[in-house]
Amino acid sequence: MSEAVSPPPKRSRRGLVIFVAIVLVLIPLVAMHVLTRKKPARENTAIVVTVASATLGSMPVTLSELGTVTPTATVTVLPQLSGYLTEVGYHEGQEVQKGQFLAQIDPRQYQISKQQAQATLAKDRASLAQARADLARYTQLNERKSIAQQTFADQQFLVQQDEAAVQADLANIAQFDLDLAYCRITAPIAGKVGLRLVDPGNYVTASSSTGIVVITAVKPTTVQFTVPQDALASIVQRMNSGAKLPVTAYSSDNAREIATGTLYAISNQMATATGTVTLRATFANDDEALFPNEFVNVKLLVDTMSNAVLVPTAAVQTGAPGDYVYLVNANGTVSVHKVKLGPSDGRNTVILSGLAAGNQVVTDGTDRLSDGAKIEPAHAKPAAAGVNGASGAGGAAAKPEAASESGFKRLLQRVFPPAAKPAAPASSSAASS
Template sequence: MRYSPRQLLSLALLLSSPVWLAACGSPQQQAAAVPQVTVETAAPGDVPMTMELVGETAGYRDIEVRARVGGILLKRTYVEGQPVKQGQTLFQIDPAPYQAQLGQAKGAQAVQLAALQKAEADLARIRPLYQEQAVSKMDYDNAVAALNSAKAAKQSADAKVKEAQLNLDYTRVAAPIPGLTSKQVQSEGSLIRVDAAEPLTTISQLNPIYVNFSISEQDSLNYEHSLSTGKVSADDGTLHPVRIRLADGRVYAQSGKLDFRDNRVDPKTGTISARAQFPNEDERLLPGQFVRVLLDLGVRKNVLTVPEQAVVQAQADNQLMVVGADNKVQARMVKLGAHVGGRVVIESGLKAGERVIVDGLMQARPGTVVKPVTAAPAKA
């Protein structure tokens, strides 16, 4: 079958139109196939160096209130869990036996006082006779010895009276410090023993309040090495500001100060004990609370940081997706450091000037070509 020239031209146009349409759509499809990612150029900067540790609050002074004399506990004169003042009466022990002992001691004191007065009178009478040699020297020496003995006996009697008075006063158990009381351990009517294992109650002074924590030996050595090499800039080590994060995630409003660091490493735990002191005027912090201690150690110099969302977890390793000069994605194994304000320090595996993908990681597979868009500059 033969076709006319017009039919041949129409057939040629019909056959070539799909190829032309495909050729026209290829650049659009190729452009759409290149994913767009947001990148950040790694640049060195200074970041605060903060160490986060586990701590426990403790009273500035925790005093166990114990009885200094034994006897029957008659009554409790304070409200459990409420603050008390120094010298305030907390318990009353039966004073009757000690009042009787005080009476006996005073009677013995009176006897010794009478003996002393007689010895003084005897010596006063014999002294002029001895001077006139009317009595022997032995009689005079006996009178002097009797007076000295009477003085010693009177002194011993005075001490017994003082001891009995102290024991009577100790039947009133008073608060040795101001603070917050705990629950009563011994109830009224109990027989109180001086050598009892349990105290009557405990008083905690809460303002200021202590926070005890421990620093690992390795962290301490790393920090000292960073100071000596100039990687960390810090003020006087005894003036490190300390903050605490409470159990609900809030940071305590007032900062504290480091006031103690032990001079030895605990061989059982490999840690160094330390303590910080915090103001606690409203007594919101109570002893025994577990907190997170934020210890500000200075400023790290010239370190690389990336946003936390840029880190990809690959089993036990951490990776960053880096865009090369040819816009191809490369996976980098990195070692992470401290987390600071939504960013993480990169200890190794990344160089300054490299472009790190911070958004669009789902489309950025290693070896693929991407269209990088620069993110806003980040502050360290």
């Protein structure tokens, strides 16, 4: 049985040598076939895009800036004299009118000082009356040459001194009247009071910097914001022509409109560090929607452009040529068209030059386009058929590759037939058995 199985290994070694030799010959042929095989040409299919036409319309020229609500007046009410605070006549957060009672300082000390000044005035007035009576007698005696001239002149000076003393007493009384008025603290402006800064019973002084209360004017109020120097010329020109430029205040997240007002003041200097100038707009603020020192977003309407060429903002591209759009040509292709942009409201953009009304531009699908690319508008139904045709062409192009691979396999099968089967010894052993 061992003698019958031993001859096949010699034939298998010979077949292995032949197999290796054929593989070494076929490798260069296969490599050359793969490298020189031409790829099937694919059709240049149209790219489905969305197009829109340039139209004529109006575009508001607005400036969007960050602003701060700035009250027209903020007053810290300070005591004008020293004394104990006996009464507070307001509630925290209350709206007060000009002249309304706010606080009371103990006035007794100043009332006593006034009474003393009044007593001094009465005394000085009596001295003045006596001096004037003596001057009248001295005048008669001087006319008859019965008195020395020096005595008459001294009496005249004495009357003047008593008159000055009376004037000083009157001034002292007026000062104490003013002190008594200062004891009753009233609101210097109309507005809303803040939190109380001092309680009744405390001793306040005229040098106190804390104050009694802070009053802020909230109706009307203003919003202060800055604009770049490049936009200043158009604003000044519009204001000098008498136009009232509307200003709209929005919340800090731009989610809602808070109030509308008008621009009324431009600063007289420009900030050299930032190249901006400060503007101020006034708002009625009857509903108190604008809170002092609040940050808001401001939109200033400078002008309105009429009969401007408008395109959707999505059509505007920026790249190496600058600002451009993909212009739809009559032959179904697109071309890169450079344009000059104007203001935008987010949805539409003004084209100052480079386009005319009626021109069609691509608004969606621009990332797949290039200059001269063939397009198919998205609203055209043949676009779907074009896509299917492209897939069919791809399938047809794949068939030669499959045919080439199957032919190569058949070639290998012819060169290496399944003759050297390792199952032959098993069959022989089975036959012997």
